[in-house]
Amino acid sequence: MSELKIYNSIHRQKEVFTPITPGHVGMYVCGPTVSGESHLGHARPYITFDVVNRYLRFLGYKVRYVRNITDAGHFEEEGREAEDKISKKAILEKLEPMELVQKYTNLYHWAMLQFNNLEPSIEPTATGHIIEQIEMIKKIMEKGYAYEVDGSVYFDVKKYAASYDYGILSGRVLEDMLETTRELEGQDEKRNKADFALWKKAPPEHIMRWPSPWGEGFPGWHIECSAMSAKYLGSQFDIHGGGMDLQFPHHECEIAQSEIAHGELMARYWMHNNMITINGRKMGKSYGNTITLTEMFSGNNPQLEKGYSPMVIRFFVLQTHYRGTLDFSNEALQAAEKGLQRLWAAYEVLQKLTYSSNGQPINEELDKQVRQLCAELPDFMNDDFNTAKVMANLFELAPVINSLKGGQIKMHEISEDTFQLLQYSWKTYLVDILGIQMEVLGTDEDKLDGVLQMLINMRKEAKARKDYATSDKIRNELLAVGIQLKDEKDGSVSYSIVQD
RNA sequence: GGUUUCAUGGCCGAGUGGCUAGGCAGAGCUCUGCAAAAGCUCGUACAGCGGUUCGAAUCCGCUUGAAACCUCCA
Numbered sequence A: 001m002s003e004l005k006i007y008n009s010i011h012r013q014k015e016v017f018t019p020i021t022p023g024h025v026g027m028y029v030c031g032p033t034v035s036g037e038s039h040l041g042h043a044r045p046y047i048t049f050d051v052v053n054r055y056l057r058f059l060g061y062k063v064r065y066v067r068n069i070t071d072a073g074h075f076e077e078e079g080r081e082a083e084d085k086i087s088k089k090a091i092l093e094k095l096e097p098m099e100l101v102q103k104y105t106n107l108y109h110w111a112m113l114q115f116n117n118l119e120p121s122i123e124p125t126a127t128g129h130i131i132e133q134i135e136m137i138k139k140i141m142e143k144g145y146a147y148e149v150d151g152s153v154y155f156d157v158k159k160y161a162a163s164y165d166y167g168i169l170s171g172r173v174l175e176d177m178l179e180t181t182r183e184l185e186g187q188d189e190k191r192n193k194a195d196f197a198l199w200k201k202a203p204p205e206h207i208m209r210w211p212s213p214w215g216e217g218f219p220g221w222h223i224e225c226s227a228m229s230a231k232y233l234g235s236q237f238d239i240h241g242g243g244m245d246l247q248f249p250h251h252e253c254e255i256a257q258s259e260i261a262h263g264e265l266m267a268r269y270w271m272h273n274n275m276i277t278i279n280g281r282k283m284g285k286s287y288g289n290t291i292t293l294t295e296m297f298s299g300n301n302p303q304l305e306k307g308y309s310p311m312v313i314r315f316f317v318l319q320t321h322y323r324g325t326l327d328f329s330n331e332a333l334q335a336a337e338k339g340l341q342r343l344w345a346a347y348e349v350l351q352k353l354t355y356s357s358n359g360q361p362i363n364e365e366l367d368k369q370v371r372q373l374c375a376e377l378p379d380f381m382n383d384d385f386n387t388a389k390v391m392a393n394l395f396e397l398a399p400v401i402n403s404l405k406g407g408q409i410k411m412h413e414i415s416e417d418t419f420q421l422l423q424y425s426w427k428t429y430l431v432d433i434l435g436i437q438m439e440v441l442g443t444d445e446d447k448l449d450g451v452l453q454m455l456i457n458m459r460k461e462a463k464a465r466k467d468y469a470t471s472d473k474i475r476n477e478l479l480a481v482g483i484q485l486k487d488e489k490d491g492s493v494s495y496s497i498v499q500d
Numbered sequence B: 001g002g003u004u005u006c007a008u009g010g011c012c013g014a015g016u017g018g019c020u021a022g023g024c025a026g027a028g029c030u031c032u033g034c035a036a037a038a039g040c041u042c043g044u045a046c047a048g049c050g051g052u053u054c055g056a057a058u059c060c061g062c063u064u065g066a067a068a069c070c071u072c073c074a
Helices: A040-058 A085-093 A097-114 A127-142 A157-163 A174-180 A223-233 A244-262 A293-298 A310-318 A330-352 A364-382 A387-406 A416-433 A445-464 A468-480
Strands: A005-008 A013-016 A024-029 A062-067 A146-149 A152-155 A196-201 A217-219 A237-243 A267-273 A276-278 A326-328 A483-487 A493-497
Touching (some): A024 A223, A040 A062, A040 A267, A040 A276, A040 A293, A040 A310, A040 A416, A062 A223, A085 A097, A127 A146, A127 A152, A127 A196, A127 A223, A127 A244, A157 A174, A196 A244, A223 A244, A237 A244, A310 A387, A330 A416, A364 A416, A468 A483
Parallel strands (some): A024 A062, A237 A267, A276 A326
Antiparallel strands (some): A005 A013, A152 A196, A196 A217
């Protein structure tokens, strides 16, 4: 079998994955800022890295997956007073800052559950690690790469760049940046434009504030990920993931801080997922074209023709390679919905099939083809998590499964081993690794099934006496409430719940 | 302005120096009381212009178009 290769953003090439500690993987992924509701764009990294997590586990690695929650609103805008995004919004909504944080954290967790994302091993919060962040800033100051101005602390990028490679991740050149960045509007305590805040002094109206050696304030944006990843994964770990838009400045700054504080490159493999676009444009707050996840599910957004279930979105995301942009459109989502239904139907059929052979000969060509399609699956995953190709092969196998059921292909035409490989492959790749899981009916399932069987029998009786008006009425009215009947070849009737 | 990336059939999207991606939509056929589902078959794409090559959509150059990052952003 092939080796796992990961496209490492820092070297701009695919590299064989070798963990620092054999058998173990430390992975850090930048999580959400819980000052608002997650939108479709946010879903991509969480789904992408969920599959990475799942696949690494499948390969037998013991994975420690850390995904943070940024609950300390902190950022600075050039030319303006530093402001606290979270406390600002909190005033608008008349909520305590932590109340707001809790609300959106809960909503986020709920969405992750809907997507069938496995929970991270550790989900640290920024506010829970203020001490670690302060300690790390102190260390950077001791080394002489940070300076304090009026209660704020800045990282000295120019000094850092003199001895280290600032731009190693993003490919940026410091000189270019110094020349090309925008005009300052008055404020600047920073020695250089490229310097970034490690700690910011809190203005009086700022609600979220903590005591520090430099007075009351709050941590800079980049420091939390460096401090928390080091605490739980060590000063160097295996994989750092996040969206492409975080590559600069966020990840570049993380690297610089961590290098000074811990003396080594913080992560060995950097993975960046590409953006979701809408009408060719990145979905983002600044463009005002976001669709929140609850809107996606409900369809309550002018850009949506209807709601799409979380699994449809997961499927939609995984049908594309994670490094490519993914263009949102209703047509594409509806295509994904149909595709998912077909794939899942085939999966359910496959799980119910049992192997039997009466000693008749195997169709060697077919048997070989099925084995090959299954055998390629790990190769695709190993090739930088090519979920799109995995999907394609599953789709190619679907007609075989359906034919096995429909009788176009007889079971004896494939060997028992091949059949078992087929069942195993679908369960493993579709369900365990891609994480596709259609919601099972709740506890009322038995009752619903009982009612449906009754209706199916009534329809059968009507058909037997050629009362098609009645049989069609039953079928059509069930369809209207979202239950599709299917007349099988053997005369039995099955049903499926239509996704909406 | 700087840095970088991308350009594939009606739509979404893989991939590769020469061999069918796949899905959705569409057409025909089979099955069926009808329908749905399912099965079979079909379109024959790779922005434009040059170049390298026996051969390029895949490599190089130019042109055009689009996007991302440089500022909070997944």
